Amino acid sequence: MLNQQLQFKLARIPKKPGVYLWKNKYDQIIYVGKAKNLFNRTHQYFSNAHNDKTSLLVNHIADVDFIVVNNEIEALILEANLIHKHHPKYNILLKDGSGYPYILLTNETHPRLLYTRDYKKIKGKYYGPFATSKSNRYDTYNLLLKLFPLRKCNYIPKTKCLYYDIGQCFGPCIRPIDQKSYQPVLQEIDNFFKGKPASIIQRLTHLEKQAANDLNFEEAKRNLDLITQIKTVSKEMSLNQNVSLHSTDNEDIIGYHIKDNLMAIVIFSYVGGKLLTKQQQIVEIYANYEEILIEYLLQYYYQTFNLPKRCYLNLKRSSLTQLTHVVKLQFIQPLTGKHKTILQNAAHNAKNFMETNYLVYKRHQAQTTQAFNELRKILNIDNLSLINVFDISNLFSDDRVGAMITLEEGSFNKNLYRKFIIKDLENNSDYAAMYEMIKRQYTKVITEHTLLLPNLIIVDGGLAQIHAATKALSELKLDKIIPVIGLAKDQHHKTHRIVFPNRPQILLDSQTPIYMFLLNLQEEVHRYAINFFRQRFKSSTFKSMLHEIPGLGEKSINKLLTHYENIANIKKASFHELSQYVKEDIAKLIKEKLK
Numbered sequence: 316m317l318n319q320q321l322q323f324k325l326a327r328i329p330k331k332p333g334v335y336l337w338k339n340k341y342d343q344i345i346y347v348g349k350a351k352n353l354f355n356r357t358h359q360y361f362s363n364a365h366n367d368k369t370s371l372l373v374n375h376i377a378d379v380d381f382i383v384v385n386n387e388i389e390a391l392i393l394e395a396n397l398i399h400k401h402h403p404k405y406n407i408l409l410k411d412g413s414g415y416p417y418i419l420l421t422n423e424t425h426p427r428l429l430y431t432r433d434y435k436k437i438k439g440k441y442y443g444p445f446a447t448s449k450s451n452r453y454d455t456y457n458l459l460l461k462l463f464p465l466r467k468c469n470y471i472p473k474t475k476c477l478y479y480d481i482g483q484c485f486g487p488c489i490r491p492i493d494q495k496s497y498q499p500v501l502q503e504i505d506n507f508f509k510g511k512p513a514s515i516i517q518r519l520t521h522l523e524k525q526a527a528n529d530l531n532f533e534e535a536k537r538n539l540d541l542i543t544q545i546k547t548v549s550k551e552m553s554l555n556q557n558v559s560l561h562s563t564d565n566e567d568i569i570g571y572h573i574k575d576n577l578m579a580i581v582i583f584s585y586v587g588g589k590l591l592t593k594q595q596q597i598v599e600i601y602a603n604y605e606e607i608l609i610e611y612l613l614q615y616y617y618q619t620f621n622l623p624k625r626c627y628l629n630l631k632r633s634s635l636t637q638l639t640h641v642v643k644l645q646f647i648q649p650l651t652g653k654h655k656t657i658l659q660n661a662a663h664n665a666k667n668f669m670e671t672n673y674l675v676y677k678r679h680q681a682q683t684t685q686a687f688n689e690l691r692k693i694l695n696i697d698n699l700s701l702i703n704v705f706d707i708s709n710l711f712s713d714d715r716v717g718a719m720i721t722l723e724e725g726s727f728n729k730n731l732y733r734k735f736i737i738k739d740l741e742n743n744s745d746y747a748a749m750y751e752m753i754k755r756q757y758t759k760v761i762t763e764h765t766l767l768l769p770n771l772i773i774v775d776g777g778l779a780q781i782h783a784a785t786k787a788l789s790e791l792k793l794d795k796i797i798p799v800i801g802l803a804k805d806q807h808h809k810t811h812r813i814v815f816p817n818r819p820q821i822l823l824d825s826q827t828p829i830y831m832f833l834l835n836l837q838e839e840v841h842r843y844a845i846n847f848f849r850q851r852f853k854s855s856t857f858k859s860m861l862h863e864i865p866g867l868g869e870k871s872i873n874k875l876l877t878h879y880e881n882i883a884n885i886k887k888a889s890f891h892e893l894s895q896y897v898k899e900d901i902a903k904l905i906k907e908k909l910k
Contacts, residue, residue: 317361324379325361330354331383334393337405338378341766343730345375346405347397348602349390353381369576369601371724372405387633391641395613404728407598407611417441418456420504425466425487426497428504430456441621442508458544459507462515463500469870476898512545519545563588565621568654569628570661571608572669576600577676579669580611581661584623595668597676609634616642627654629662683725686832693813693821693829694798699770700724703756705784706775706840707737707748708848715743717752718844720836721769727839731766734847746783749774753787761791768797775837777803781816802837810834864904871897885909 317325328335333353337346350356360373384390398406419429421439460467464485467478471488478484485492503515523538568583582594594615600607608630616622625645626638635646649655691699702722707715721731733756737748753772760766772788774780781801788794803820805811810833813821823830861872874896879885885893886909893902 318377321376321378325357328354328357328379328381329383332385332387332390333381333383334390334397336380336382336397336403337372337376338380339375340377341731342378344380344397344401344403346372346403346601347394347401348606349387349394351387351390353383357381372601375724388637388640391609391613391637394610395617395641398610398614399617402729404726404730405601407607407614418459418508420501424494425471425485425492426501427465427467428456428459428463442504458541459504461541462507462545463504465497465500469868472866507545516542516545564625565623567623567626568657568661569612569626570658570663570665571604571628572662572665573600573604574669574673577669577673578604578607579665579672580608581665581668582615583657583661583664593664595664597669597672605630605634609638612638613641616644627658629658682828683832686828687725689827689829690832694771694800696770696798701767701769702771702773702836703769704773704775704836704840705749705752705780706837706844707745707752708841708844715748716844716848717748718840718847719752719756720840720843722836732843734843745776746779749776749780749783750787753784754790757788757791757793757797761793768793770797772797772799773833773836774799774801775840776801777814778816781814785816802833810837861905861908864901864908866901867897867905871901 330352332349332351334347334349335353335357336344337348339345348356357379360369360376382393384393417431419431419439419441421427421429423439426439461483464478464483466484466487468476468488473488475486475489476484479486479489485496506512506514519538519542523535523542526532526535526538565587566585568585570581570583572579576599577597578600579597580595583590584592584594596611598607598611612626622642622644625647627647627649628635629648630638630646632648635648638646647654649658687699691697700723704720704722705717707717715737717735717737719733719735721728723731735752735755737751739747739751757768760768772784774784778801781799784799785794788797788799799816801814802810803812803814809825810823810830812823813833815821823833861867861875875885875893879888885905890899890902890906893905897905
């Protein structure tokens with residue numbers, strides 16, 4: 316049933332090209348679309364039969380905004396910009412990290428090899444991009460670090476390091492290095508990426524035999540292992556390049572396959588005529604499939620560092636013209652020849668990808684529905700359309716933060732996520748932090764009237780956290796309205812049971828859908844809390860303390876934090892464990908500082 320405001324706006328939308336923005340009851344943009352005729356396109360949502368996904372979108376529409384432009388090209392550009400800005404829930408979101416990595420040979424006086432997803436030509440020579448789905452290119456990077464004696468440190472120190480002692484660095488820290496000394500190494504790196512590792516293998520074979528003759532069998536084995544790795548990587552790279560084009564330009568070939576309300580998209584990327592990478596993703600269809608495909612390609616090429624010269628795919632000519640104009644690269648429909656053959660192969664790959672992932676997607680969907688129904692039954696709650704989940708993260712209890720995630724209609728709604736900096740510094744307990752979070756969140760909901768109250772609150776923890784939440788709700792007179800449960804862990808820190816404020820706990824079987832559903836909620840809220848904590852930690856007192864340690868730089872501090880998550884875990888780590896991430900003398904200073 317359309318509300319009066321929405322009916323009023325829909326009746327007055329002009330029959331002109333533009334962009335429409337669907338909003339939900341929270342006044343959040345949930346979908347951005349373009350149209351040649353705004354009036355006709357927006358009314359189609361409420362007049363035609365839809366699949367389940369589109370019906371779900373329509374059920375959440377409470378308001379609409381629109382922007383009129385001069386033509387379809389302007390609408391397409393505006394749509395791409397608005398999607399990139401707002402990340403609406405029902406528009407396509409590319410997979411995290413979908414940008415391909417490169418290996419960078421820096422143009423510094425003493426060059427380095429870096430593994431990066433940033434593409435800035437001024438920094439040096441880039442090799443790639445590299446696919447990461449079936450082949451771990453980080454292993455290739457580590458192999459290169461062993462093969463070529465370039466410096467590994469970010470800043471040249473005043474003393475030599477282990478890499479110099481084992482022959483993996485020229486040692487610019489202790490002796491002058493002529494630029495000519497680097498040339499043979501740089502040429503070998505070039506040959507390696509051109510699929511010509513013969514000179515490298517020949518050099519290592521000579522070193523292996525020499526070490527064996529000197530009875531240095533450990534060194535001989537190390538060189539033999541490197542030869543084996545090089546051959547494995549070279550074979551893998553050649554397999555990726557067994558389909559080639561006569562063109563030396565960079566080109567993408569795009570295939571897709573549709574099944575029910577899902578579309579699989581595969582992009583073959585050719586660099587210098589050689590097939591180098593394959594990007595693939597399944598997306599949900601909430602509108603016309605061609606609109607979805609265009610939207611996907613706009614986002615994909617928006618974040619691509621090194622655009623190809625041409626893209627080949629099957630779409631009507633007007634859509635190809637629009638994409639060419641907006642993305643600033645040529646989109647072509649191949650009719651004959653090798654490009655047409657490879658396009659068919661890409662479409663076949665998309666079909667295979669769909670077939671191998673379709674059942675997994677449907678099974679996940681069914682398990683989520685089953686888990687939802689089981690949770691409703693356990694709690695005796697019919698409506699679980701809105702769930703809030705809370706967690707706490709802290710640093711020695713000094714820099715305590717909290718987080719709330721929201722599950723709406725069974726899906727995470729990141730627009731409703733919230734972060735909390737705990738203000739009560741005198742009472743450093745988890746109880747006090749949870750009480751403060753709940754009190755602040757729902758005081759705001761009550762006073763501002765901008766959000767709805769949840770049907771359920773889940774806290775990461777046991778009775779202490781539950782009692783803190785119910786106390787805050789009681790003071791707001793919400794304890795009889797919003798039920799609270801806790802997810803408690805066992806002695807091995809694994810999710811173990813559902814805890815209630817006034818009834819027996821329920822043990823969870825790790826093989827059941829409800830366990831996986833609740834575990835997913837826990838992991839999401841924990842991830843969100845930890846990420847916020849890390850952001851806060853960058854400017855925390857403890858990080859300042861680590862900055863005081865001579866020789867411990869920003870990257871090393873972030874590396875330690877990424878692995879250990881907080882200072883408490885760093886303090887617990889042994890000297891030898893820390894030495895895996897920093898130099899031994901630095902590890903010793905850290906242990907002394909944290910005493």
